[in-house]
Amino acid sequence: MKFFLKILKDFPAYLWSGWGAIASILLFIALWDFGNQTYGNLVLPSPLETFQTLYVMLHDELVWNEINITLYRASVGFGLSLVFGSILGLIAGFFATASMMSRPVVTILVGMPPIAWIVLAMIWFGMGDETVIFTILVASFPIIFVGALQGTRTLDGDLKEMADSFHLPWHMKFIDVYFPHIFSYIFPAWVSGLGMAWKIVIMAELLATSDGLGASLAVARSQLDTPTALALVVIMIGSLMFIEYIILEPIKREVELWRS
């Protein structure tokens, strides 16, 4: 509880430090507008037109419906990766044999291009939620798994010895000695896993489903509706930035104060 209050307290200062980011976004929009003037509306609609389209879309219930479908798939896929990746990663980290055995599997999972997974998943699950969720799972699970594994494998033996010398009970050992270290590895992995999930959900929907943001993007492409396509992209990027900078980054700052 105290912890959350502290996050809230430090939040304005954090926002204030965001002026630089806002300046760079504005600069980017200026470049965008310049591109529009050079190449014309069909190739690159102006930022104004895009945001107008976006505004109209955000008042359309159907669009919200698509957003919710995509959010649902991404959350389920990411949630499963988070649970399984964290738990299996911790287990693999605590047992040397398990961590050795898991290495080739992880290499395959990381090395295989997501597009290949989508094709396989379409064959296995057909066109629908399962395909999308499966693809997210195989793409973001290994990232989280490796984070948890490395956090566990790099635990400091000297600190364990110290904990033993003070006869720390097991729950204190876990909360005070193991957890903070593991968390400093696993949390960044969650963040990258989330980013990955959000990218993959769009790609999988575009190829394998008839609803969701990715499918809307496919429709916009086939109708050469560039403003709608760009507005969709803005929605995707905007939501990712919101999660990353407004929710995750402040948490990370508080949790990692002890790091130099």
Add this chain to the structure above:
Amino acid sequence: MEKLEVKNLNHHFGFTEILRDISFTLNKGKILSIVGPSGGGKTTLLHLCSGLLDVEEGSVTNTFDSSSFAFQEGRLLPWKNVVDNIALGLLAKGEKKSIAIQKAKEIALKFGLEEEDFLKFPKDLSGGMKQRVSFARALVVKPSLLFLDEPFSALDIGLKKELQTHLIEISREENISILFITHDMMEAIRLSDEILLLKADPGHIVKKFSYDLIQEKRDDRFVYEESAKILQDKDIIETFELNTLELK
């Protein structure tokens, strides 16, 4: 009667012999120092005595009710601030959180840490401050046996003397026994009832020095005189290879 008894202790790391035939006894309320050259196996011996390393040959019998350890390198939890680090051992003993924090703050002040340091993380502490936190964490639990691995090596002479005085006081009040490692002869003479001289390659005990005068009566003069005496001892000269350092 509580005591620590080490008999014919040998230890190897791989094929390297680190300790050979170590025997000594530490009785209740006594302070025993181990001095010897760097790399001689002092830390290893302390770890064996405290059960952090498994005894391979010989025996270590520890009948003390409780013990705590101040490590040479501090070993503070990097994600806990000064007060929480000191309170760790108290909480492990089941002390109530508010009382543990209170005690931790008291001892921190006694050890020359300031209130503004209480919330600092180890990364923002000086080497000597870390050492004091580590020492405080071990002492605050009032163990009946205290293992100290060069707890004052990074402190200036003023602080060193202050903490030595604290240590003598507390060990007397609480009847704490101490197994102490140091490089500093004067420190050993000020604090110890007995000093063991550990020679390297492999570590073995070449000599024991006993001091009967109680610690509170040992003034600077006593310490200087005894230091001068001990530094002329031929075993000390040989063990620390003092003769090769003489300017020609």
